[in-house]
Amino acid sequence: MPAVIPDDCVGLVSPECIHFDHPLELSCGRTLRSWDLMIETYGELNADRSNAILICHALSGHHHVAGYHSMDERKPGWWDSAIGPGKAIDTNRFFVVGVNNLGGCHGSTGPNTPNPETGKPYGPDFPILTVLDWVHSQALLADHLGIDRWAAVVGGSLGGMQALQWSISYPERLQHCVVIASAAKLSAQNIAFNEVARQAISKDPEFHDGHYYEHDTVPRTGLMLARMVGHITYLSDDGMRDKFGRELKDGKLSFDFNPQFEVESYLQYQGERFSSSFDANTYLLMTKALDYFDPAGEQGHDLAAALEPAQCRYLVVSFTTDWRFSPERSRELVDGLIAAGKSVSYAEIDAPQGHDAFLIPIPRYMEVFSGYMNRIANALPQPNGDSRHAR
Amino acid sequence: MPAVIPDDCVGLVSPECIHFDHPLELSCGRTLRSWDLMIETYGELNADRSNAILICHALSGHHHVAGYHSMDERKPGWWDSAIGPGKAIDTNRFFVVGVNNLGGCHGSTGPNTPNPETGKPYGPDFPILTVLDWVHSQALLADHLGIDRWAAVVGGSLGGMQALQWSISYPERLQHCVVIASAAKLSAQNIAFNEVARQAISKDPEFHDGHYYEHDTVPRTGLMLARMVGHITYLSDDGMRDKFGRELKDGKLSFDFNPQFEVESYLQYQGERFSSSFDANTYLLMTKALDYFDPAGEQGHDLAAALEPAQCRYLVVSFTTDWRFSPERSRELVDGLIAAGKSVSYAEIDAPQGHDAFLIPIPRYMEVFSGYMNRIANALPQPNGDSRHAR
Numbered sequence: 001m002p003a004v005i006p007d008d009c010v011g012l013v014s015p016e017c018i019h020f021d022h023p024l025e026l027s028c029g030r031t032l033r034s035w036d037l038m039i040e041t042y043g044e045l046n047a048d049r050s051n052a053i054l055i056c057h058a059l060s061g062h063h064h065v066a067g068y069h070s071m072d073e074r075k076p077g078w079w080d081s082a083i084g085p086g087k088a089i090d091t092n093r094f095f096v097v098g099v100n101n102l103g104g105c106h107g108s109t110g111p112n113t114p115n116p117e118t119g120k121p122y123g124p125d126f127p128i129l130t131v132l133d134w135v136h137s138q139a140l141l142a143d144h145l146g147i148d149r150w151a152a153v154v155g156g157s158l159g160g161m162q163a164l165q166w167s168i169s170y171p172e173r174l175q176h177c178v179v180i181a182s183a184a185k186l187s188a189q190n191i192a193f194n195e196v197a198r199q200a201i202s203k204d205p206e207f208h209d210g211h212y213y214e215h216d217t218v219p220r221t222g223l224m225l226a227r228m229v230g231h232i233t234y235l236s237d238d239g240m241r242d243k244f245g246r247e248l249k250d251g252k253l254s255f256d257f258n259p260q261f262e263v264e265s266y267l268q269y270q271g272e273r274f275s276s277s278f279d280a281n282t283y284l285l286m287t288k289a290l291d292y293f294d295p296a297g298e299q300g301h302d303l304a305a306a307l308e309p310a311q312c313r314y315l316v317v318s319f320t321t322d323w324r325f326s327p328e329r330s331r332e333l334v335d336g337l338i339a340a341g342k343s344v345s346y347a348e349i350d351a352p353q354g355h356d357a358f359l360i361p362i363p364r365y366m367e368v369f370s371g372y373m374n375r376i377a378n379a380l381p382q383p384n385g386d387s388r389h390a391r
Numbered sequence: 392m393p394a395v396i397p398d399d400c401v402g403l404v405s406p407e408c409i410h411f412d413h414p415l416e417l418s419c420g421r422t423l424r425s426w427d428l429m430i431e432t433y434g435e436l437n438a439d440r441s442n443a444i445l446i447c448h449a450l451s452g453h454h455h456v457a458g459y460h461s462m463d464e465r466k467p468g469w470w471d472s473a474i475g476p477g478k479a480i481d482t483n484r485f486f487v488v489g490v491n492n493l494g495g496c497h498g499s500t501g502p503n504t505p506n507p508e509t510g511k512p513y514g515p516d517f518p519i520l521t522v523l524d525w526v527h528s529q530a531l532l533a534d535h536l537g538i539d540r541w542a543a544v545v546g547g548s549l550g551g552m553q554a555l556q557w558s559i560s561y562p563e564r565l566q567h568c569v570v571i572a573s574a575a576k577l578s579a580q581n582i583a584f585n586e587v588a589r590q591a592i593s594k595d596p597e598f599h600d601g602h603y604y605e606h607d608t609v610p611r612t613g614l615m616l617a618r619m620v621g622h623i624t625y626l627s628d629d630g631m632r633d634k635f636g637r638e639l640k641d642g643k644l645s646f647d648f649n650p651q652f653e654v655e656s657y658l659q660y661q662g663e664r665f666s667s668s669f670d671a672n673t674y675l676l677m678t679k680a681l682d683y684f685d686p687a688g689e690q691g692h693d694l695a696a697a698l699e700p701a702q703c704r705y706l707v708v709s710f711t712t713d714w715r716f717s718p719e720r721s722r723e724l725v726d727g728l729i730a731a732g733k734s735v736s737y738a739e740i741d742a743p744q745g746h747d748a749f750l751i752p753i754p755r756y757m758e759v760f761s762g763y764m765n766r767i768a769n770a771l772p773q774p775n776g777d778s779r780h781a782r
Contacts, residue, residue: 027646028646029646124648127646128646128647128648185637186637187628187631187632188628188631188632188634188635188636188637188652188654189623189626189628189631189632191637191652191654191655192619192623192631192654192655192658193623195619195650195652195654195655195658195659196616196619196620196623196658198648199612199615199616199619199659199662200591200616202648203612203615203616205596221590221594224590224594225587225590225591225594225616228583228586228587228590229587229620232580232583232584232587235580237578237579237580237714237717240578240579240580240583241578241579241580243579244579245579246576246577246579246582246685246688253683255418255419255420255518255519256519257515257519257589257593257675257679259586260682260683261579261582261586261682263579263582263583263586264582264583264586267583267586267587268586268590271590284648288648291651291652292644292651294637297637323628323714326628
């Protein structure tokens with residue numbers, strides 16, 4: 001918890017639950033008749049509503065993107081490093097919206113919220129969602145907030161896929177699209193790791209075919225294993241060596257099956273902590289949305305054709321040691337954007353932290369990100385009515 | 392199963408169980424008073440017993456290295472591609488010994504064999520073993536077979552670690568050491584993946600703290616998950632893309648939690664098959680031996696110092712897309728050998744198959760391997776009494 005909230009933090013923030021009675025038709029063919037989205041906002045929407053930024057979250061993310069919910073909160077929102085007064089996404093200039101995706105487990109309608117038709121949690125009956133479904137729900141959120149066009153839609157990892165889908169599905173509703181540590185589709189290896197996670201969860205005897213709420217239990221082991229596998233893929237081989245090496249937990253080998261190495265204890269701790277804070281059905285849904293995302297798939301695997309409708313400008317960022325969404329995947333996206341005649345800036349950031357780098361304020365990353373966002377802010381109408389152009 | 396056994400196959404072979412009443416002191420401080428090793432041999436030991444090759448196996452391997460146990464056997468031994476008449480390890484010239492390591496589950500003394508003191512399977516009471524323990528047991532096997540010095544000790548992956556340990560611990564007992572797709576120690580990432588596998592097995596409710604034999608059950612889910620994770624690390628990202636891509640199992644997405652992609656079905660199948668054929672306690676032991684292996688660790692992390700005692704020549708082979716034991720790990724070993732003044736040949740083979748490449752007869756790999764082994768064979772005393780030197 002913070003002793004004092006730093007000047008470049010958005011400070012104490014509160015989430016808000018937005019209810020929608022607008023039916024949402026989903027890719028799977030089903031319809032959500034009424035649904036909620038949990039959101040948080042930082043900064044002020046300007047007079048012509050042109051300075052709004054949507055932050056899309058990754059697999060285990062949510063609406064709490066920056067600031068603190070209370071002085072007792074241990075850590076700030078998950079992307080506090082990039083969002084706040086004077087930061088890459090400057091809340092003195094932008095109105096920032098964080099949203100917990102549908103199917104999430106942090107207050108938005110999802111498997112752990114009541115199905116209005118039964119009064120019981122949806123559980124495994126919650127529909128499988130796609131990135132496109134999320135984007136449609138976020139467009140209705142924009143309507144609710146009176147935002148016709150986002151200054152930018154921004155996301156890392158699975159969040160970057162949502163930003164990309166926005167640019168394809170609602171080309172006139174965003175000026176900029178920022179895609180960080182992401183990909184236009186998962187690789188077979190990505191899908192394979194997701195399937196290990198799903199098997200670990202769904203084969204846990206406490207899973208009860210997704211009805212664990214009614215059994216007053218949680219598939220803790222499955223979630224722990226899923227998170228352990230995930231966590232390894234978020235870090236680079238070199239990063240793990242730098243962080244843990246082969247350091248022994250108790251200084252010497254004990255020839256038993258207890259964790260011997262620091263890295264084992266660390267992973268177990270991460271896995272166990274996650275298993276008591278995240279919903280298993282949501283984890284399954286999120287990994288499925290990742291697997292299914294493939295906008296080029298419907299265009300004969302022609303990524304440039306899929307990107308054709310876009311009207312925004314793009315910033316694409318990747319990290320050298322990210323092997324979950326490697327720079328090669330970002331370069332494929334950049335190539336597709338160039339082939340489609342779009343304006344794209346691409347930065348490949350030298351960073352040892354693997355996929356996790358996108359959450360870390362690495363100097364060159366923050367310079368590139370701030371530089372791009374400042375140019376967007378500079379082009380906005382200024383309080384005196386002028387539009388200040390790029391310096 | 393083979394319709395006809397090919398000419399370059401060792402043909403029908405039979406395993407043999409060797410009993411040892413020689414007490415074996417283990418690294419953990421415990422002693423095995425009597426123990427068995429299952430072995431297979433191919434080819435003929437020559438008059439001066441100088442043409443023997445020891446094959447050390449990897450995590451899930453065993454003594455059945457080449458040939459068929461019967462005409463009904465679906466596949467030959469696990470390294471049939473490299474061992475047989477005229478193959479890289481030419482059984483017309485070499486006497487080849489395959490052994491199932493102690494702690495294994497294919498007939499050698501291990502967790503699933505009876506503890507002579509209780510009459511019940513050892514289960515989790517079987518001592519934790521190290522690579523050094525295996526090498527000591529294999530030295531006693533060499534004594535039993537009347538082999539003072541191996542022409543070569545050969546292994547891939549965990550097998551390569553045993554070959555390396557042989558060269559350090561019994562320098563006068565091998566002429567050549569062949570280390571393929573291996574490393575002088577695991578990385579933190581390797582250990583992390585092993586720990587996921589161990590957690591999956593040990594947290595399976597059917598594991599019963601390792602006493603599942605008595606409960607007449609098997610921790611099938613845990614073993615399946617362990618194998619799925621392992622299998623992903625044996626293949627390269629590119630290899631998986633070439634093999635599976637994003638091919639859909641039934642041609643279209645079905646929006647449910649059944650496997651949608653070919654890669655998911657494949658992994659599940661591999662995992663399930665493994666879970667009905669491998670012993671869970673053995674899997675735990677093998678991963679621990681991998682984690683603990685670090686000959687430089689006892690020499691102040693100076694690999695060259697650890698390799699100082701060796702007298703043999705080395706062949707080290709790695710594969711470009713192997714990310715479980717990457718070429719970088721082999722180059723570290725080669726650097727250590729050069730620093731220690733040893734004779735080492737190193738080949739980095741361009742191969743898309745990842746770690747699995749070491750089991751595949753890739754042309755350049757087989758040329759390098761055959762070339763090296765032929766020179767060993769040419770230096771052996773010939774049947775007419777002369778020693779034929781390298782052509």
